[in-house]
Amino acid sequence: MTEQMYHIALASRPEGAPEPANFRHEPKALPTPGEGEVLVRVHYMSLDPYMRGRMDDAKSYAAPVPIGGTMEAGGVGEVIASNDPKFKPGDFAFGMFGWASHGCLPGKMLRRVDPAQAPLTTSLGVLGMPGFTGWYGLMQHGRPQRGETLVVAAATGPVGSMVGQVAKALGLRAVGIAGGAEKCAMAVDKFGFDACLDHRAYDSASDLRKALADQCPNGIDIYFENVGGRVLAAVLPLMNPHGRIPICGMIAWYNAGGLGSGAQVAEPSAPALWRNILVRFLSVNGFIISNHWNRFPDFLAEIAPKVAAGEIAYAEDVAEGLENAPAAFMSMLKGGNTGKQIVKLV
Amino acid sequence: MTEQMYHIALASRPEGAPEPANFRHEPKALPTPGEGEVLVRVHYMSLDPYMRGRMDDAKSYAAPVPIGGTMEAGGVGEVIASNDPKFKPGDFAFGMFGWASHGCLPGKMLRRVDPAQAPLTTSLGVLGMPGFTGWYGLMQHGRPQRGETLVVAAATGPVGSMVGQVAKALGLRAVGIAGGAEKCAMAVDKFGFDACLDHRAYDSASDLRKALADQCPNGIDIYFENVGGRVLAAVLPLMNPHGRIPICGMIAWYNAGGLGSGAQVAEPSAPALWRNILVRFLSVNGFIISNHWNRFPDFLAEIAPKVAAGEIAYAEDVAEGLENAPAAFMSMLKGGNTGKQIVKLV
Numbered sequence: 001m002t003e004q005m006y007h008i009a010l011a012s013r014p015e016g017a018p019e020p021a022n023f024r025h026e027p028k029a030l031p032t033p034g035e036g037e038v039l040v041r042v043h044y045m046s047l048d049p050y051m052r053g054r055m056d057d058a059k060s061y062a063a064p065v066p067i068g069g070t071m072e073a074g075g076v077g078e079v080i081a082s083n084d085p086k087f088k089p090g091d092f093a094f095g096m097f098g099w100a101s102h103g104c105l106p107g108k109m110l111r112r113v114d115p116a117q118a119p120l121t122t123s124l125g126v127l128g129m130p131g132f133t134g135w136y137g138l139m140q141h142g143r144p145q146r147g148e149t150l151v152v153a154a155a156t157g158p159v160g161s162m163v164g165q166v167a168k169a170l171g172l173r174a175v176g177i178a179g180g181a182e183k184c185a186m187a188v189d190k191f192g193f194d195a196c197l198d199h200r201a202y203d204s205a206s207d208l209r210k211a212l213a214d215q216c217p218n219g220i221d222i223y224f225e226n227v228g229g230r231v232l233a234a235v236l237p238l239m240n241p242h243g244r245i246p247i248c249g250m251i252a253w254y255n256a257g258g259l260g261s262g263a264q265v266a267e268p269s270a271p272a273l274w275r276n277i278l279v280r281f282l283s284v285n286g287f288i289i290s291n292h293w294n295r296f297p298d299f300l301a302e303i304a305p306k307v308a309a310g311e312i313a314y315a316e317d318v319a320e321g322l323e324n325a326p327a328a329f330m331s332m333l334k335g336g337n338t339g340k341q342i343v344k345l346v
Numbered sequence: 347m348t349e350q351m352y353h354i355a356l357a358s359r360p361e362g363a364p365e366p367a368n369f370r371h372e373p374k375a376l377p378t379p380g381e382g383e384v385l386v387r388v389h390y391m392s393l394d395p396y397m398r399g400r401m402d403d404a405k406s407y408a409a410p411v412p413i414g415g416t417m418e419a420g421g422v423g424e425v426i427a428s429n430d431p432k433f434k435p436g437d438f439a440f441g442m443f444g445w446a447s448h449g450c451l452p453g454k455m456l457r458r459v460d461p462a463q464a465p466l467t468t469s470l471g472v473l474g475m476p477g478f479t480g481w482y483g484l485m486q487h488g489r490p491q492r493g494e495t496l497v498v499a500a501a502t503g504p505v506g507s508m509v510g511q512v513a514k515a516l517g518l519r520a521v522g523i524a525g526g527a528e529k530c531a532m533a534v535d536k537f538g539f540d541a542c543l544d545h546r547a548y549d550s551a552s553d554l555r556k557a558l559a560d561q562c563p564n565g566i567d568i569y570f571e572n573v574g575g576r577v578l579a580a581v582l583p584l585m586n587p588h589g590r591i592p593i594c595g596m597i598a599w600y601n602a603g604g605l606g607s608g609a610q611v612a613e614p615s616a617p618a619l620w621r622n623i624l625v626r627f628l629s630v631n632g633f634i635i636s637n638h639w640n641r642f643p644d645f646l647a648e649i650a651p652k653v654a655a656g657e658i659a660y661a662e663d664v665a666e667g668l669e670n671a672p673a674a675f676m677s678m679l680k681g682g683n684t685g686k687q688i689v690k691l692v
Contacts, residue, residue, distance in 0.1 A: 053625075060625045061587070228620055241407070247624045253617040270616045271599040274574055278593045278632035279399075279406045286624035 003030040006322055007070045007100035014055055017333065022055065023071070023326040031104040038082045038107045042097050045075035045322075046124040047329045047341040049226075052254040061288050070098035071325075076113055076123045077103070077346070087112070094123045099325050101345055118307060125158040125340030126307055126314035132299045133248050133289040134162030138224060140292075141246035141285040146171035148221035149240075151212065153177040153231045155187040155196050156315060158340035159248065162303075163224045165312050168192050172222075175215045177208075177231055179335040186338070190313050205233035205267055213238055222246075228253040233268040236276045247286045251333065315339025349376040352668055353416045353446035360401055363679065368401065369417070369672040377450040384428045384453045388443050391421035391668075392470040393675045393687040395572075398600040407634050416444035417671075422459055422469045423449070423692070433458070440469045445671050447691055464653060471504040471686030472653055472660035478645045479594050479635040480508030484570060486638075487592035487631040492517035494567035495586075497558065499523040499577045501533040501542050502661055504686035505594065508649075509570045510539050511658050518568075521561045523554075523577055525681040532684070536659050551579035551613055559584055568592075574599040579614040582622045593632045597679065661685025 004027045011024040033039045054065045054072050065072055075097040079087045084107025087093060093110040097103025113123045125131060138144060142163075150167040154160040155176025164174040164187070176187040176196035187196035195215040202208040212220075212234055219240035225232065229252030239245075268276075277284055306312040317337040319328035325343045332341045350373045357370040379385045400411045400418050411418055421443040425433050430453025433439060439456040443449025459469045471477060484490060488509075496513045500506040501522025510520040510533070522533040522542035533542035541561040548554040558566075558580055565586035571578065575598030585591075614622075623630055652658040663683040665674035671689045678687045 061627070225620075228617065232616075232620075247620065250617070250620050250624065253620065268616050270578075270614050270619050271574065271596070273616050273619055274571075274578075274593065274596050274599065276632075277630060278596065278634070281407070281632050281634060281637065282630075283632075284623060284628075284630040286622075286627050286629075288624070288627060291627065 004028070005030045005100060005102040007098060008322065008325055009068050010055060010065045010071055012067065013057060018052065018055060018326070018330055020326060020330075025323045025326075030102055033081050033083045033104050036084050036106050036108070037104055038084050038087045038093065038110055039080050039102060039104045040075075040077045040093055040095060040097060040110070041080050041102055041346065042075040042077035042100060043092075043344070043346040044077070044121050044124060044318075045073045045097065045099060045325070045343045045345060046128070047073065047319075047325065047332055047343060048130065049249055049251045049254060049333065051329065052251075052333060061290075070100055072096065073099050074124060074129060075100075075103060075345075076120050082107065084108075092120060094128065099322065101322055118304065121316055121318070121340075121342050122307065122314065124342055125316060126162065126312065127300065127304055129289055130158035130340060131162045131303060131314075132296055134159040134224070135166055135299050135303060136289060136292055136295055137246040137248050137287060138163050138166055138222070141283070141287060142222040142224060142244050144170050144172055144222060147173075149173040149175065149216050149218055150222040150224065151175050151177065151216065151220050151235055152224040153199070153227040154251070154335075155193055156183045156191065156339060157226075157337075158314065159226055160224070161187070161191045161314065161339075162312070164191050164193050167222070168194075169311075173216070173218075175212065177227075183338060186315065190315065199231060205230045208234035209237060219243075224248070225250065227251050230267065233272075236268055236272065239276065239280045239282060242281050242283070245282055245284045247284065248289070254333065317341050319343045321345070350374070351376045351446060351448040353444060354668065354671055355414050356401060356411045356417055358413065359403060364398065364401060364672070364676050366672055366676075371669045371672075376448055379427050379429045379450050382430050382452050382454070383450055384430050384433045384439065384456055385426050385448065385450045386421075386423045386439055386441060386443060386456070387426050387448055387692065388421040388423035388446060389438075389690070389692040390423070390467050390470060390664075391419045391443065391445060391671070391689045391691060392474070393419065393665075393671065393678055393689060394476065395595055395597045395600060395679065397675065398597075398679060407636075416446055418442065419445050420470060420475060421446075421449060421691075422466050428453065430454075438466060440474065445668065447668055464650065467662055467664070467686075467688055468653065468660065470688055471662060472508065472658065473646065473650055474504075475635055476504030476686060477508045477649060477660075478642055480505040480570070481512055481645050481649060482635060482638055482641055483592035483594050483633060484509050484512055484568070487629070487633060488568040488570060488590050490516050490518055490568060493519075495519040495521065495562050495564055496568040496570065497521045497523065497562065497566050497581055498570040499545070499573040500597070500681075501539055502529045502537065502685060503572075503683075504660065505572055506570070507533070507537045507660065507685075508658070510537050513568075514538050514540075515657075519562070519564075521558065523558075523573075529684060532661065536661065538659075545577060551576045554580035555583060565589075570594070571596065573597050576613065579618075582614055582618065585622065585626050585628060588627050588629070591628055591630045593630065594635070600679065663687050665689045667691070
């Protein structure tokens, strides 16, 4: 009898926010590793906002997940069979195994993870793609300077918390935005933000802007963009001349009907966006971290020791069981998680 | 009896497109130059799209023209009195004299112009602020590479024609957009664009995009932005990964009701704009040339000999008489000019 594994397939494309019916938890045959391939039993998988984009059939930097295909995700787990001499059973590795109990990939597409150096879960968050995204975007496109002011939303998330902590270490004022009083307290107490505003406490972009203005008396030099929408509308008029906006995501707009030119979003308007870039001499740079893995060793060399020393904090939110991944993902898109969203499979 | 001059004052702020009643042509006393000041009789003044922005009472990189104040403009003319030893009567100089027959400014705010080197009018266009804007924006933020494809609108204007000619000289494919068949022919025949599309010939951004796609078989690497609106919507989906968008203006949106967040513009939407910047890894940079006059000597050193040698062409559209400046300006905002819009005063 063929051994089985489980995966979560994309059953249908969502219209707006994903629903349970868009996902299908099902068994499939456990693959046998081919030449150079490694079979891994996934212990933890990552849930990230970018996965919402892969569910749409829109041109992007990555192909959409096909209907019936396995939802995309990074995961970390134990090697159980290997045809690559660099990996042996019992080793641990990170790879894009998908929303799945097991993954079979060429060894050259895996990254070795040492569970003695740091908990396995950190390879999905603070020392993985999200942490790297925050560090790279801030350093490369944010061009932080001591004394400047930075704003980032989802401040307790794995990207925002990295951005804030790196900015603070470089001598910037860091103001976070998060959903709810609990997360705001965590941003200040755990991650060292100078202040954190609860976006749910403001009825309009205008009210949020006034509160931000109070917390950013010298204006905003860097807005690390991961949400779009009302936060962007609030931030724009406060940007200083020659400000920088690295864009790594726009979670507030991921469910906006495929984001074609007809998407209805009240604010900011496109002319207001463009005008602010012009009259404030802003530098706006979109980036996707998968183009920049060559810098990952630099990131690890700088940040891993700080995590080990407790100088960089992190928060994780762990759901249990592959079958619960869709619910955790849908909740995360609404801000229901606190810290890096992970699913524990073993 | 006090000697008189004439100027055009901002009578009221426009709602949308400027109207004749927004301007007032009136006499005022001719100033007497103070210490270090120079009095100039303006021969030619410049009309530029940015002046529309100065008519609004919105926060920008420059203060708005006050009601009753002289409309802002650069001009070139003859020194008729001077308290600066660097200028003597009979010299010619460029300065921000406004929409006015005469101007009185500190000598250090003037730039000497030699009418033996090039016609006076070139100091307002091809060898002045607009030409410099095109050259600087392309070189600094466009980062052109041989073999790439560039798109610029207002292709026969003083900015667009400079951008196209510099791009061609660097080995890029240059595709222009202009209003009307005559301008399109001029873009190709006079300025050497590989192709030029008449935006009036397309009913929608989608149709314009298809025509652009035909002319840009390898996609678009640089979109030099000076119009916004439908052209931007057409260009965005054709941008190549790591494309660059220098923004020096957005004339299509200048009359959009002050461009606040409530401005109604059908396309592109803000989420579509932001999403394209993200998924195509675009670099978008707003700039205003007045921050970069330190580079003007480099520009002149490179471009003035090419203009003298006929290697860089230019077109001028000259209106006669200060009193006709408002009509020429209103026409220019609708694309009624062909080439750099100038007003001849003497």
